[in-house]
Amino acid sequence: MTAGAAAAVPPTHLAVLRLLADGELHSGEAIAARLGLSRTAVWKALEKLAGLGIEVATLRGRGYRLVEPLELLDAGRIQAGLSAGARARLGGVEVHASLGSTNSHLMELAKHGVAGGRVCLAEHQERGRGRHGRTWVSPFGRSLLLSVLWRYDFGIAGLAGLSLAAGAAVADALRAQGVADIALKWPNDLLWHGRKLAGLLLEAAGEAHGSSHVVIGLGLNLSLTPRQAAEIDQPWVDLATALGRPAGRIERNRLAATLIEALIEALDRFGREGLAPFLPLWEASDPYRGEPIAILIGSRTIDGIHGGIAEDGALRVLTEIGEQTFQAGEVSLRPPRRT
Template identity: 60%
Template sequence: MGTDTLDRRDALLRLLADGGLHSGAELAAALGVSRAAVWKALHRAADDLGLELTAVRRKGYRLARPLELLDADSMTSALSAPARQRLAGLEVLFSVDSTNTRLMQAAAAGAASGRVCLAERQLAGRGRGGRDWVSPFGENIYLSMLWRYPGGPAGLGGLSLACGVAVAEVLRQAGVADIALKWPNDLHWRRRKLGGLLLEVAGESHGPSHVVVGLGLNRRLGEQQAAAIDQPWVDLAAVLGDALPGRNRLAAGLIEALSAALAAYGDGGLAPVLPAWRAFDAYQGEPVALLMGGQRITGTCAGIADDGALLLKTADGLRAFHAGEVSLRPLAGGWVRA
């Protein structure tokens, strides 16, 4: 799809985002194109982005549900003065392969610490283990932040836990009761996945290093959109109902909290947030399986060590693990990845 076509599509979506009825003549005049070009662009956008578009004969077009598109100025104005000082730039994209990939490329080109990238959708968003992240347009939060540290990557082992605490606290303040963290980087609500973090680190062994923290958060997911998800899931719309926060306000709160957590980790490491992570840990004392490469290690979750390692009580005694994926045993029996 050419640049002009993409620009036309994006401009149309901005006009239709309010959910109101807009005539073909109005849209054509706003874009300086023919009504036939408007019709073609709208239907392509609906097909490409999975949007439900309604055409009312002789009256115009509208989206089935209004969209709150992300706006850099709105998010920036909602930040505190210290948070604005921590940022080196805030970019909002309609579509991108991956916000993490974009910032990793920017980091390699010398981008400053504190750069943030958000997108309305991701074409190749990734979760843990390389899984695709379901990415409906204009509904969820897809956010990445670049941060630089003077030390090497080895000192960043507990950073995903610190970032998980930051996100969990934002959600709790937004009214999400029963928010929980699952080691090392998943956000759960009543045993269902609400979001996840993906950290990508690069640098010299003795420093400097940089990390890109990616957050995918389910704000609103339709059943059809979520059909590809292979684990129990939930979205904020189901949890909060009418109290669901706007995307720009929510994103601003996450940017504020994550930038503060990244800065604080450079000063104090993981120790200051260990009590908070342990308070959000809903799975201590439960039977779990740790999947690590081709290995499957079963045991009882015993929380986390002071360096952020997962502690398992196994048949061989208490063991610590710094990598792997936890599968939970549901109450009904059997193992489930969650």
């Protein structure tokens, strides 16, 4: 997708949202005067925001306010939150109100030679994806949706295990922000008390023995209502719950900078040292080793015991015919039902 997809949220509607983002009461007359709009245009903008899942309270005769304040993402504030080292490796930050998919956007830019280190964030994704083609539910402003493009001077086969390195880095960064009991589920899910908090999606292209590039996408639930999350087809949780604090106290730009920094450092280090330095961090965040699992590969289901992670990032499964390793597949942590 290209930047043009952001037109799904017109500039007028974004301008109204920026005024309301502080959570304070604003009269329709004041909004119209401030932005040079008609009262009808203001009303249409508020209707559009409601359609995006943004809850606007109407106080008859007094005005409008957001039910919860919203810190909108800002490229300048995010870059300012990065260390000098991360900024030096950065290829630019772009923020979109709405985009088809941050991963698809960067993969398209990569085809046209955009330098590595480019970061893309969106307040909302129209076609956000998880693994196996699943839809990633992303109400406007209720998640962190970001992708990072990185280039390597080795072939695509050398990327094995990169999603594990990225997951370990993100888990470590969230733990430093106060998220206790965070767990990693192979190959790229982050769980809290058994429920999905975040997921990673890696897409790569390149030559077998030449150069390659990769886009790593991160989707992190920040604050979802049950109604907004009704389409999620698995147990879920959001960061506000995991931190035990109101969503309004989560500084989205600061958190985005923290996670981008962690991903940039992980991508850079992986290029120099491979997966090895990340394995101890992964294992420290994997409470499922020794537990019964089922791995689904197409129409096949293999039952066994989670035996840990191999040096190349493959999943080790102890089955009735001995240990097997898997580079792909979907893991179920629930013991399979016996018939």
